[in-house]
Amino acid sequence: MEDEALGKPPQARSAKIQVSHLDFYYGSVQALYNVSLAVPQNQITALIGPSGCGKSTFLRTLNRMSETVRHTSVEGEILLDGENIFSVDLVALRRRVGMVFQRPNPFPKTVFDNVAYGLRVNGGTRGAALADAVEASLRRAALWDEIKDKLHKSAYALSGGQQQRLCIARALAVNPEVLLLDEPCSALDPISTAKIEELMFTLQENCTLVIVTHSMQQAARVSSHTGFFLLGRLLEFNETNILFKRPGRKETEDYITGRFG
Amino acid sequence: MGASAETLTGKPAPGGKGQVRTFFRRLRNGDEIAHIFTLVFALTILLLACLLVYELYAHSAVSRHKFGWSFLLSRSWDPVLERFGALPFIYGTIVTSVIALLIAVPLGVGGAIFLAEFAPTKMSDGLTFIVELLAAVPSVIFGLLGIFIIIPIMRESVDPFLQSHFGWLPLFQGPVYGVGFLTAGVVLSIMIVPFILSISREVLLAVPAEQREAALALGATRWESTWQAVVPYARVGILGSIFLALARALGETMAVTMVIGGTPSISSSLFAPGYSIASVIADQFTEATGQAYLQSLIELGLALFVLTIILNGLARLLILATTKRGTAH
Numbered sequence: 201m202e203d204e205a206l207g208k209p210p211q212a213r214s215a216k217i218q219v220s221h222l223d224f225y226y227g228s229v230q231a232l233y234n235v236s237l238a239v240p241q242n243q244i245t246a247l248i249g250p251s252g253c254g255k256s257t258f259l260r261t262l263n264r265m266s267e268t269v270r271h272t273s274v275e276g277e278i279l280l281d282g283e284n285i286f287s288v289d290l291v292a293l294r295r296r297v298g299m300v301f302q303r304p305n306p307f308p309k310t311v312f313d314n315v316a317y318g319l320r321v322n323g324g325t326r327g328a329a330l331a332d333a334v335e336a337s338l339r340r341a342a343l344w345d346e347i348k349d350k351l352h353k354s355a356y357a358l359s360g361g362q363q364q365r366l367c368i369a370r371a372l373a374v375n376p377e378v379l380l381l382d383e384p385c386s387a388l389d390p391i392s393t394a395k396i397e398e399l400m401f402t403l404q405e406n407c408t409l410v411i412v413t414h415s416m417q418q419a420a421r422v423s424s425h426t427g428f429f430l431l432g433r434l435l436e437f438n439e440t441n442i443l444f445k446r447p448g449r450k451e452t453e454d455y456i457t458g459r460f461g
Numbered sequence: 462m463g464a465s466a467e468t469l470t471g472k473p474a475p476g477g478k479g480q481v482r483t484f485f486r487r488l489r490n491g492d493e494i495a496h497i498f499t500l501v502f503a504l505t506i507l508l509l510a511c512l513l514v515y516e517l518y519a520h521s522a523v524s525r526h527k528f529g530w531s532f533l534l535s536r537s538w539d540p541v542l543e544r545f546g547a548l549p550f551i552y553g554t555i556v557t558s559v560i561a562l563l564i565a566v567p568l569g570v571g572g573a574i575f576l577a578e579f580a581p582t583k584m585s586d587g588l589t590f591i592v593e594l595l596a597a598v599p600s601v602i603f604g605l606l607g608i609f610i611i612i613p614i615m616r617e618s619v620d621p622f623l624q625s626h627f628g629w630l631p632l633f634q635g636p637v638y639g640v641g642f643l644t645a646g647v648v649l650s651i652m653i654v655p656f657i658l659s660i661s662r663e664v665l666l667a668v669p670a671e672q673r674e675a676a677l678a679l680g681a682t683r684w685e686s687t688w689q690a691v692v693p694y695a696r697v698g699i700l701g702s703i704f705l706a707l708a709r710a711l712g713e714t715m716a717v718t719m720v721i722g723g724t725p726s727i728s729s730s731l732f733a734p735g736y737s738i739a740s741v742i743a744d745q746f747t748e749a750t751g752q753a754y755l756q757s758l759i760e761l762g763l764a765l766f767v768l769t770i771i772l773n774g775l776a777r778l779l780i781l782a783t784t785k786r787g788t789a790h
Contacts, residue, residue, distance in 0.1 A: 224521065265678060268674060268677065274484075285728075291682060292680070300679035305672055307672070307675065307690055307693070307694070309693055321680060321685055367675070370679065371678065374680060
């Protein structure tokens with residue numbers, strides 16, 4: 201049953217990321233148990249589950265950000281376009297797999313310098329090309345019209361919603377193939393949330409998105425596929441409308457109907 | 462207010478009586494008492510500072526009237542002729558403090574970056590504890606350290622090395638005594654490094670992990686994320702630690718007195734013996750004869766106070782300027 205459900209998405213469309221039998225440990229504490237999952241290309245995949253279920257940990261293994269925490273270890277395999285991410289260059293991997301965090305975290309620099317950071321740190325882009333790239337990223341993040349007069353003001357002068365879209369623009373500037381979003385709207389008001397959801401829809405044309413969210417409505421609205429995590433295990437993974445309408449497991453049903461979590 | 466008292470106590474509190482009752486209820490809760498007590502403490506500190514300035518000002522009247530503003534610009538210090546000027550001491554204070562900062566800032570900030578970002582947690586905590594112990598060592602001990610260890614090293618190794626390699630600079634010319642501005646600066650730097658290191662480390666550790674991860678997620682290396690994301694985020698706190706260290710260096714008395722040489726001179730050479738404001742006061746206060754001599758020393762104290770305030774003011778302006786722009790560099 202379970203394997204059949206897990207096998208479906210990649211057949212429908214090619215998998216961008218293929219995770220097989222992933223175990224993850226914080227010291228001696230196991231946080232993920234045998235997670236296997238195929239993230240479909242150019243679609244939005246949502247990960248839901250109660251706090252502490254491992255969905256953020258799982259997301260952070262996809263660009264190996266989990267390694268910034270000391271004494272962690274990982275077993276299993278993650279393939280990005282068929283290539284094992286644990287054997288490729290870390291800097292190159294993170295350039296291909298961008299990340300947006302829970303709280304807006306712009307650098308204490310100007311709006312322009314924030315977006316330009318990734319291009320500068322990866323070398324090469326300068327002058328007019330840099331300015332064009334920054335503008336393009338801000339346009340993709342649907343932020344250009346709002347802040348084109350504030351490019352050289354501090355990023356902290358923007359509203360929370362604008363800061364989060366700035367962080368998305370910053371991630372987009374290096375043209376990532378995958379964008380990981382870790383509860384990107386949890387600190388935002390409903391209007392800013394709607395803008396970011398809208399933005400995610402347009403981004404999936406060129407990008408594969410994986411979003412961790414506490415809001416089941418958000419998962420239902422934006423994603424094509426949803427995975428449900430509980431106690432470090434991926435209990436169910438399916439097309440979003442199937443998972444929400446006809447959940448295959450009792451725990452999933454209990455969670456999405458609000459009986460626990 | 463009366464209404465809230467009523468609802469909270471559940472008893473009727475009519476008219477003006479309600480106000481009084483509210484006050485006593487708050488008194489019972491401790492709010493008013495806490496308010497009054499903390500206000501008194503705060504005012505006491507303010508009063509002490511004012512009293513200090515007033516005393517320095519009042520007891521330097523003779524000197525101020527005799528020398529006027531030229532006191533600050535005069536280079537002579539002659540107890541026999543009773544001609545006193547502050548310039549050599551102001552010069553010595555600033556020069557030794559600047560040398561101390563030049564050595565201590567890279568050491569302290571660099572060490573803090575290592576301890577906060579790269580060292581294993583246990584090693585970081587252990588080393589920080591030892592460094593913080595240094596801050597608790599009495600300054601006279603640092604003076605002894607200066608006399609028995611640093612002066613010989615400076616006289617036999619460091620000064621001759623500087624002279625032979627950088628002797629074309631006026632800073633490193635002239636006879637070498639061992640005591641002098643450079644030695645005093647080195648001793649001071651050892652004394653202020655713990656402040657910079659300890660506070661900077663705390664500030665760096667307080668930088669949100671998301672700042673570092675934001676840089677890493679864009680393909681920055683470990684060092685790039687540290688230097689370009691973490692350090693700029695913490696810069697206000699790091700600057701604060703440096704200014705605290707500067708204040709300490711400006712006012713440090715005992716250790717400087719023991720190694721600076723005790724000569725009121727202004728020399729371009731860092732090897733030359735000199736004097737600082739704090740050290741001359743400590744050195745000569747007991748032997749000061751005559752009102753002009755004694756009150757000149759007190760006026761020097763006033764000058765040090767003003768110098769510290771000016772430098773702290775500049776420091777605040779610097780922080781304000783860099784914070785307003787919101788840019789890292």
